[in-house]
Amino acid sequence: MHEHGLSLEAIYQARRRIADEAVRTPLVRSMALSTRFDADIRLKLETCQPTGAFKLRGAANMLAALIEARGREALAAGVVTASTGNHGRAVAYAAARLEVPAVICLSRLVPTNKVAAIEALGAEVRRIGASQDEAFAEVERLVRERGMILIPPFDDPRVVAGQGTIGLELMEDCPDLDRVIVGLSGGGLLGGIGAAVKAIRPACRVTGVSLTRGAAMWESLKAGHPVAVEEVESLADSLGGGIGCDNRCTFALVRKVMDDHVQVSERAIAEAMVELLENEKQLVEGAAAVGLAAMQEHGLDVRGQRVALILSGNAVSLETLDRARVMAGY
Known part of the structure; x- marks a missing residue:
């Protein structure tokens, strides 16, 4: 294992596995932001994925x-997950490509545009409770009673390795990168x-950006152990949800x-969303704008x-975009 708990080899293996599903996304230089910040600012466009997000x-x-390790029959009962939207869409897409049944459990906070996108891919959607943690209770029931396979939204080394392929692309496209803001x-x-x-x-700096309210990882890091919020x-609805009090990875x-x-405020997120659309012609959801925010x-x-x-995803409704414009004073 790599000293940080995830081997580089596992990330390269992930890249091989997903080559026919996920695309290698562009890393484009922003002239406007580079000039304003007196730096070389690049935008990693995960909005170009078939599902519109890195998930x-x-x-x-x-x-x-799973198929590599246990055979296709291991997925016969189908797959299930809980999500704030983008992961559910990703699971629905990947499952449909494999002709595997999928159930996606979502809380009532997930925007309707994300629900519709998941349903359009043929997955069954269940709306459960007022948080991702509550939706997970239904996931656990389906795993227990129907033998479905859980595809966690984040807390699994195989999922994390898949997201790590972005890091490989960053290093290949900009080997002397000084900082990545995520x-x-x-x-x-x-x-x-x-x-x-x-x-x-190792010299490249990794900066994390969380919400000011309902940020489970922020509060957990402060406490020194996973906590519920x-x-x-x-x-930035994609940045909501807990990290799981039994977080393993x-x-x-x-x-x-x-x-x-x-941490960034709602106003700062709104301003960044509008600026990315106005100046960069990038339509992004709130979670994708937090680096600029x-x-x-x-x-x-x-x-x-x-x-x-x-720029992690583009699943933003016109209603949310209008709310951002008003909040940003446009």
């Missing part, structure tokens, strides 16, 4: 790894990217690979640095 990498890797919720994205980047270029509505990994950690709200000093912002 496809982890879901596809875990499904492929949205942080359950820790699968940051943990995977951080493990890959630190293994290849109340989930609240946010423009991502809590420890995030602690090891993350160099610094900031952190740079603007906290005045992060990146002068002279090569910096990558992870």
Whole structure:
């Protein structure tokens, strides 16, 4: 194993497994942001994935790894997960490609546009409770009673390795990267990217960005162990949800690979969403805008640095975009 708990070999294996499912996404230089921050600012466009978000990498890797290890018949009863939306869509997509039944359990906080996208892929959607943790109770029942296979949204090494393939691409496209700024919720994205980047270029700084309210990983890191928090509505709904009080993988990994950690306000997220659309022509959800939000709200000093912002997904409704525009004063 790699010193940070996830081997580089596992991430390379993930890349091989998902080659036909997930795409290698562009890393594009933003002239406007580079000029404004006196730095080389790159945008990693995970919005270009077939499902519109990075989550496809982890879901596809875990499904492929299960089939590799146990055969296709292991998935005969189907797969199940709980999600804030993007992971559910990724599981539904990957399962449909394999002709495997899928049930996606979502809380009432998941926006209707994300629910519709999952249903369009042929998965069964169940709306359960007011948090991802409550939705997970239904997942556990289906695993227990119907023998379905859980595809966790983040807390599994195979899922994290899939997300880590982003880190490989960053290092290949910008080998002298100084800093990567990543949205942080359950820790699968940051943990995977951080493990890959630190293994290849230890000097590269990994910055995590959390919400100011309902940020389970922030509170857990502060407490020194996983804790539960109340989930609240946010423009960055993908960053909601708990990390699981029995977290086995991502809590420890995030602690090891993350160099610094900031929280961003709803207004800062709104302003970043609008700016990315106006100036970069990138339509992104709130969780994808938090890197820019952190740079603007906290005045992060990146002068002279090569910096990558992870634009993690594009599942934003017009209603949410309008709310962001109003909040940002447009």
